[in-house]
Amino acid sequence: MIRIENVTKQYKGTSRPALNNVSLEIEKGDFVFLVGASGSGKSSLMRLMLREDIPTSGSVHVMGENLVAIPSRRIPFFRRKLGVVFQDFRLLPTKTVAQNVAFSLEVIGKSQGFILEAVPDVLAMVGLEGKADRLPGELSGGEQQRVALARAIVNKPAVLLADEPTGNLDPATSEGIMALLERINLAGTTVVMATHDRGIVDRLQKRVVEMRDGEIFRDQRSAGYIKTQTDSHPVKSWNLAIDQSWSLGGDE
Amino acid sequence: MRFGFVIGEIGHGLRRNVSMVISVILVTFISLTFVGTASLLQLQIGQMKNYWYDRAQVAVYLCTEVSPADVCPQGEASTDLQAAIEDKLKSPVLQPYIKEYFFENHKQAYDKFQEQFAGNSVAKYVTPNQLNETFWVSLKDPSKSQIITESFSGVAGVEEVRDQRSYLDQIFNILNAASIAAVGIAALMLVSAALLISTTIRLSAFSRRREIGIMRLVGASNFYIQLPFILEGVVAATIGSALAAGAVLSVVQFFVQGYLATKLPFTSFVTLGDGLLVAPALIAAGILLSAVASGFAIRRYLRI
Numbered sequence: 005m006i007r008i009e010n011v012t013k014q015y016k017g018t019s020r021p022a023l024n025n026v027s028l029e030i031e032k033g034d035f036v037f038l039v040g041a042s043g044s045g046k047s048s049l050m051r052l053m054l055r056e057d058i059p060t061s062g063s064v065h066v067m068g069e070n071l072v073a074i075p076s077r078r079i080p081f082f083r084r085k086l087g088v089v090f091q092d093f094r095l096l097p098t099k100t101v102a103q104n105v106a107f108s109l110e111v112i113g114k115s116q117g118f119i120l121e122a123v124p125d126v127l128a129m130v131g132l133e134g135k136a137d138r139l140p141g142e143l144s145g146g147e148q149q150r151v152a153l154a155r156a157i158v159n160k161p162a163v164l165l166a167d168e169p170t171g172n173l174d175p176a177t178s179e180g181i182m183a184l185l186e187r188i189n190l191a192g193t194t195v196v197m198a199t200h201d202r203g204i205v206d207r208l209q210k211r212v213v214e215m216r217d218g219e220i221f222r223d224q225r226s227a228g229y230i231k232t233q234t235d236s237h238p239v240k241s242w243n244l245a246i247d248q249s250w251s252l253g254g255d256e
Numbered sequence: 257m258r259f260g261f262v263i264g265e266i267g268h269g270l271r272r273n274v275s276m277v278i279s280v281i282l283v284t285f286i287s288l289t290f291v292g293t294a295s296l297l298q299l300q301i302g303q304m305k306n307y308w309y310d311r312a313q314v315a316v317y318l319c320t321e322v323s324p325a326d327v328c329p330q331g332e333a334s335t336d337l338q339a340a341i342e343d344k345l346k347s348p349v350l351q352p353y354i355k356e357y358f359f360e361n362h363k364q365a366y367d368k369f370q371e372q373f374a375g376n377s378v379a380k381y382v383t384p385n386q387l388n389e390t391f392w393v394s395l396k397d398p399s400k401s402q403i404i405t406e407s408f409s410g411v412a413g414v415e416e417v418r419d420q421r422s423y424l425d426q427i428f429n430i431l432n433a434a435s436i437a438a439v440g441i442a443a444l445m446l447v448s449a450a451l452l453i454s455t456t457i458r459l460s461a462f463s464r465r466r467e468i469g470i471m472r473l474v475g476a477s478n479f480y481i482q483l484p485f486i487l488e489g490v491v492a493a494t495i496g497s498a499l500a501a502g503a504v505l506s507v508v509q510f511f512v513q514g515y516l517a518t519k520l521p522f523t524s525f526v527t528l529g530d531g532l533l534v535a536p537a538l539i540a541a542g543i544l545l546s547a548v549a550s551g552f553a554i555r556r557y558l559r560i
Binding site: 076077080084085109110111112113227 | 261469471473
């Protein structure tokens, strides 16, 4: 689904690369936590997966698209297959909840009929029935993030990228958002979530990719926020698995 | 493509930047009015050239008793000299170039002078003998006046050979200079119109940066994101150029045809038909200008 090979990203005017020879493979249906300190390269990696940026060297494949070579006119069509949510929700303050979700469908040319059907459905799914006509300013942070999630998944993306979606929320509200992300993942969407929230990572016990200084420090299945002793060579074993899937010509 | 949505976006944009939009409209209006006036002036010059060049004659002025002695040492051209000049006009060398010629004697020249300067005090003092007798020569090809000039300059009894086109050329030079000045002003105004359009779009893109960011994230196509901005510029410039077209047409209808043509009945002026040729060209120029300026601005400020 997502395959990153030997990616190095060096921003202009910096001596140390933001990403240093990073390789990572994420399968369809995976739920991956991307953890690490600020500046460890999480955001750079997310930006590459979104094709907000291209690597200095190496290759990035997402959903069968080679994001290094994709022509710019195809980028919008690539992004339609991808959902994104952010820490700061990024809602339009002058549009209601329903209009915010509908806007994302209008601008990709969906018909009014489709929008009228899809928007209430997705609002119900994220638990916002009855709030369709509220403005974002009238909602709590958790509810605003639900609107953003609704907008991200209304077009049924194969991959959902979440950049610290609970960063602005209290723990109880975060739980609600995580439950929603798990449901989205169970429905078949690959979820990649960058986070600092130790409690969430420890409780969910999903695959954890930990970044340090632009490199993957740890890649461990069913793990917590801190490296555990039970698995002595997690990175190595995972890389072996990747090598195998490549040689078999596995799904990207 | 949902047109309702695009039109709604344009409406938002136009309302948000209303003062910038008005300035775009005014600047395109004025600049294209200059362009239109200049092109009408060029049409007018072309028309006058056609009309007058065909009628322009070469005048062979004969010596009078008051002619300067260095060109006319013998004083008044005698009838023998007159006959010699006329023979030369009839000669087989010149005959193929000449359509017709006629002789104007002192009396006719005096009558014409009196008519032209009626009421002017100079008419009282001039006498028939002071006015040149003249051979007026019409050429088959008016641009070959050089032949007559060369044949008769310095001939005994000829004071001066003058092509009327040299007077016309002065008038045309003035009109040409005026239209070049108009084009120059128009070019400056068009540059400022283009810059205004791109500034307007930059402001508009800035005030809509949230929407644009979201549109990019959810995968709206570049065309879909950019179209409202381009159309915003195009709408403003179209209004401006339509006003310019209207102004040019009313100048033709009310000033040229309504005023000049009645004051100067023997001159042919540009008609409303000419104006109707220029008007659509102005609108097209306005649309093209704004589309190019918008495209440029978008490339700079709306990177996808």
